[in-house]
Amino acid sequence: MPGSGHHLTDLSYFPGCSLESSARESNISLMEAAGILGLNLIELEDWNCCGSSSVNILDKEIAFSLAVRNLSLAPPHRPLMAMCPRCLYHLREAHQRLVREPETLRAQERRWGRPISPDLSIIHFLEVLVRLGPARLKQGLVRNLNGLKFVPYYGCTVFRPPALRQGTYYQGELGHVLTMLGGVPLTRALTHRCCGSFLSAARADVVTPLVNEIMASAVAEGAECLVTSCAMCQLNLEIRCTLEPRLPIFHFSEILALALGAEDYEGWFTRHLVDPRPLLAARNLIA
Amino acid sequence: MNPAAPDLKPRDAANRIVLAEQDRFLAGDIKRLSGTDLSRCYHCRSCGNGCPFIRGMDYPPNGIIRLVQYGLRRQALESHAIWICVGCHTCSVQCPMAIDIAAVMGTLRHLALEEGVVIAESNILDFHREVLHSINQYGRTHKLGIMLRYKVRVRQWFADLDVGLRMLAKRKMDLTASRVKAIDEITRLFIPDWKR
Known part of the structure; x- marks a missing residue:
């Protein structure tokens, strides 16, 4: 390889x-x-x-x-x-x-x-991170996630579609990586339930109950946020959730970069529809 | 949770389905085209149990397989379920007989388009068409352009207006499209060989 x-x-x-x-x-x-x-x-x-x-x-x-x-x-x-x-x-x-x-x-x-x-x-x-190994991640850790309780949300596609059954399996890796950085994964929520994908555009009525179901499962587990590996999931979970209070949804790369000490996070988080900054500030992760 | 199948319920003579008159090649055709053996299905309904979209479907996934097995071509091709399916593969992963049900749905969508039957979810099809249009034009998808043209097509100007405005305010939708430089390489894919 x-x-x-x-x-x-x-x-x-x-x-x-x-x-x-x-x-x-x-x-x-x-x-x-x-x-x-x-x-x-x-x-x-x-x-x-x-x-x-x-x-x-x-x-x-x-x-x-x-x-x-x-x-x-x-x-x-x-x-x-x-x-x-x-x-x-x-x-x-x-x-x-x-x-x-x-x-x-x-x-x-x-x-x-x-x-x-x-x-x-x-x-x-995710595979690149796994191949890099835990030592390199630990070495780069600047901001410990301080027990931030998150749901590792994979969505449907990293869940081994039949065409890729011989390929690498990424199950659990989001949780593994972020645990190493100090987070606490809550894996009993609906971590692989499809977010609704493109139906969000044409049939929002089908997607909203689905997204609410996913979010409710995260809330029931006591999650403070969700971390997702898919940009479309991130968007759907943000725009189609009608439950209050709304949990912030992070891109995996955001939480990773934050833990590794990136400083320009302001520009990322202002683009979120659900502002994650109060949560991160309360956890002393950002100023 | 499995919704009732509207086309099969009436038992009066006018609506009676004579199996001998149905398309006996359908199951074989779908099996070959989709590359998955749907005759293995024993209707345990695991697929419908896991399907996130079953509330929006007229037939559960195994119901679609049943239609195909019985050769009920029109009912299968004109169903809502095949368009509501987004191909998340939850059913395919859960199926104890390892039937790739998402592939069956994909094959039925393809046949529905090819044969020009009534498309049950025309809005969803319109959305796909706009995505295709955007890729043809730019080589990449331009969300704002897709949504505006989609709105024109389906004439639902105010549906989701709030979401759209919030996305614009957060600059989640760019005004200008990101483009492929060698766009000729892309557009020629959309022109039949004999026209190039």
């Missing part, structure tokens, strides 16, 4: 549409955390949408080609890292098909005029 252990420094980075726009705070904090951990995230030059759920529903072939264009842009010698679970899923699924179907691989290479490596490793940021 290229770039394991201490050699894991240079990574191609696929931000995806959400982290580029609506969840920019996740992108910025991820860059910050990566910098502190000594990772060099090199944004994939001129990347495009991974294919998304919508294109996959309307036209699978266009969606496949969209994902493959990104793969054709990735230098083969360094792993391609994604933060959005859905992007990761579409990129991996496309790559699997290329490995399975050599004629499709050759056709796509001709289409884009660029070679595509069948050995390209496509990984999630």
Whole structure:
């Protein structure tokens, strides 16, 4: 596996549409955390949408080609890292098909005029952290999370969709990493329940009860906040919750960067619809 | 929790379903197209038990499988359930017979579009179309553009206005789209080969 252990420094980075726009705070904090951990995230030059759920529903072939264009842009010698679970899923699924179907691989290479490596490793940021190991995290710890009670919310896609059953399993890693940084994970809430995804736009009436159910389960466990690995989940949980009081929803990268001593958090947290600053101030995590 | 199946309930002669007259190739076709063997389903309803969206569905996931098994093509393709399904794969993971039910839903959506049947959830389809449009134009999704064009399509100007305004205030939706530089590479994907 290229770039394991201490050699894991240079990574191609696929931000995806959400982290580029609506969840920019996740992108910025991820860059910050990566910098502190000594990772060099090199944004994939001129990347495009991974294919998304919508294109996959309307036209699978266009969606496949969209994902493959990104793969054709990735230098083969360094792993391609994604933060959005859905992007990761579409990129991996496309790559699997290329490995399975050599004629499709050759056709796509001709289409884009660029070679595509069948050995390209496509990984999630969580996997990078796990490979870095606990020592490096401990070493970078500046602000102990002080027993902050959080629900590690994975959403549906890091929960092993059938196409990726042979892939790495990220179950539990959010909790493991943040426990190391002083947080207390509450795992009995609805941590893998789907947030409603794109239905949030067209059928909010279906999504609101679902989000409320997830949030109520977090409240019942005594959580102070939720930490999510998916930018779309973060948005849905914020905009579709109608319960009071509303718990703050963090991007995983925000909490990680905060614990690792990042200072420009003001700019991230002002972009939240549920202001997390009172909670963090009460916990002496921010001034 | 499983909702009643409206099309199957009436027992009068006009609504009687004669199985011998149904599409006997449907189950085989779906099996081949989706790559999952739905004949293994013994209707334990684990799928519906875990499905986060079952409240919004007209048939539970195993109900859709039953329709396919019986060859009730129109009922399956015109159901709401196949469009409400977002492909979260909860059912696929929970199924004791390892049937990828989400893949069955995806295949049915594809057939529904291909065969031009009445789409039960036209708003959801309109939303997908706007996402596709945005990607065609910019190579990436532009949320504000998608939502504005979607609103024009479905003519629901005031639904979710508060959420939209709050997102704008927090600059969660950018006014200008993030674009792919080599946009030609993207747009040509959307043009049939013989037109290029």
